[in-house]
Amino acid sequence: MNRLTTSWGELELARFPEDPRDPLRAWDAADEYLLRHLGTPTGSVVIVGDRWGALTTALAALDPAQISDSHLAQEATRANLKRNGAASARLLSTQDAPPERVDTLLIRVPKSLALLEDQLHRLAPALHPETVVVGAGMVKEIHTSTLRLFETIIGPTRTTLAEKKARLILARVDPALERPPNPWPLSYDLPEGIGPVSGRRVLNHAGVFCADRLDIGTRFFLRHLPATSGPVTVADLGCGNGVVGLSAALANPAADVLYLDESHQALASARANAGGAGRFVLGDGLSEVAPGSLDLVLNNPPFHTHQATTDRTAWRMFTGARRALRAGGELWVIGNRHLGYHVKLRRLFGNCEVAASDPKFVVLRAVKR
Numbered sequence: 001m002n003r004l005t006t007s008w009g010e011l012e013l014a015r016f017p018e019d020p021r022d023p024l025r026a027w028d029a030a031d032e033y034l035l036r037h038l039g040t041p042t043g044s045v046v047i048v049g050d051r052w053g054a055l056t057t058a059l060a061a062l063d064p065a066q067i068s069d070s071h072l073a074q075e076a077t078r079a080n081l082k083r084n085g086a087a088s089a090r091l092l093s094t095q096d097a098p099p100e101r102v103d104t105l106l107i108r109v110p111k112s113l114a115l116l117e118d119q120l121h122r123l124a125p126a127l128h129p130e131t132v133v134v135g136a137g138m139v140k141e142i143h144t145s146t147l148r149l150f151e152t153i154i155g156p157t158r159t160t161l162a163e164k165k166a167r168l169i170l171a172r173v174d175p176a177l178e179r180p181p182n183p184w185p186l187s188y189d190l191p192e193g194i195g196p197v198s199g200r201r202v203l204n205h206a207g208v209f210c211a212d213r214l215d216i217g218t219r220f221f222l223r224h225l226p227a228t229s230g231p232v233t234v235a236d237l238g239c240g241n242g243v244v245g246l247s248a249a250l251a252n253p254a255a256d257v258l259y260l261d262e263s264h265q266a267l268a269s270a271r272a273n274a275g276g277a278g279r280f281v282l283g284d285g286l287s288e289v290a291p292g293s294l295d296l297v298l299n300n301p302p303f304h305t306h307q308a309t310t311d312r313t314a315w316r317m318f319t320g321a322r323r324a325l326r327a328g329g330e331l332w333v334i335g336n337r338h339l340g341y342h343v344k345l346r347r348l349f350g351n352c353e354v355a356a357s358d359p360k361f362v363v364l365r366a367v368k369r
């Protein structure tokens with residue numbers, strides 16, 4: 001837990017899930033810069049991409065609407081609002097219809113340029129010439145391509161001087177601007193030679209992992225998934241666009257497949273790709289799944305979370321899998337060789353074997369005893 005001092009007051013903030021050993025703060029210099037820069041916003045305030053709810057909590061008295069793709073960010077926001085006795089905010093997902101009118105638009109530049117592009121397109125019709133549009137990010141997160149999106153979708157754009165390695169993006173709404181069409185969601189055809197999903201057309205909402213082409217790690221995983229038969233329960237943990245779970249579902253029509261992700265965009269993509277067949281669960285890893293209820297967990301873990309390179313999420317996924325599997329159930333994990341997941345799995349499960357490998361990737365299998 002950490003304290004952030006703003007002109008709106010002193011806030012106690014934490015990330016989600018809260019971890020007392022977590023040295024990472026729930027805000028950064030870009031959030032502070034944005035809060036310092038704002039006068040007193042009026043009218044309808046919309047906050048996009050608030051990482052852990054610091055902006056939404058600081059501005060809660062203005063009854064802002066927050067738009068986020070991340071369930072973890074929304075949970076962090078809920079907890080931070082409560083912790084600070086703040087009025088509740090309207091928490092919208094990137095899949096919800098955006099507010100009809102926006103007078104102040106605050107955008108925490110996301111890691112995914114695609115997500116920014118899609119959000120700007122979705123919000124542009126709600127902006128008017130007096131709307132104040134301010135983006136914020138660390139210098140390393142703001143590229144020429146980022147500014148070009150503001151220029152082509154909102155209007156004339158400039159940046160401020162950097163402060164503590166953070167920068168603001170100031171855009172003026174040009175109502176006469178001819179915006180290019182929103183390319184999202186994007187569809188592509190999967191390659192051949194990857195099992196039951198070969199050649200299928202998949203839909204990807206903006207910001208989803210491998211949204212414009214199949215990831216080479218996922219491709220390797222698809223070629224080495226375990227066969228199942230009969231009425232088994234399979235979890236596609238961190239499902240992204242759902243191709244892994246879909247492959248398991250097509251290979252065994254009797255399987256009950258759960259698609260799990262913390263991203264609204266991912267779950268919407270997976271639902272579309274599976275034609276709605278299966279269970280689609282928003283949550284932190286397997287937190288919503290009953291202990292001992294799964295026969296098989298398939299997992300391509302994330303190793304970037306909100307810009308931080310960390311294997312903490314992978315570890316939480318593995319411990320969650322151990323809890324959610326029945327005795328004899330299996331966790332299959334794909335990873336880059338250098339990530340050393342086998343050490344973690346052996347520590348946790350007491351066993352771990354290599355099911356497939358090439359010079360870059362390994363598919364690991366751990367059995368719950």
Ligand SMILES: C[S@@+](CC[C@H](N)C(=O)[O-])C[C@H]1O[C@@H](n2cnc3c(N)ncnc32)[C@H](O)[C@@H]1O
Pocket residue numbers: 072209210215218237238239240241242243244260261262263266283284285286300301302303305313
């Ligand atoms: C490397 S991608 C894998 C996507 C897909 N399964 C594939 O193999 O192409 C990891 C996925 O984990 C999701 N993720 C990250 N943190 C998560 C969490 N705490 N709980 C659930 N899913 C999470 C990400 O949104 C992302 O879709």
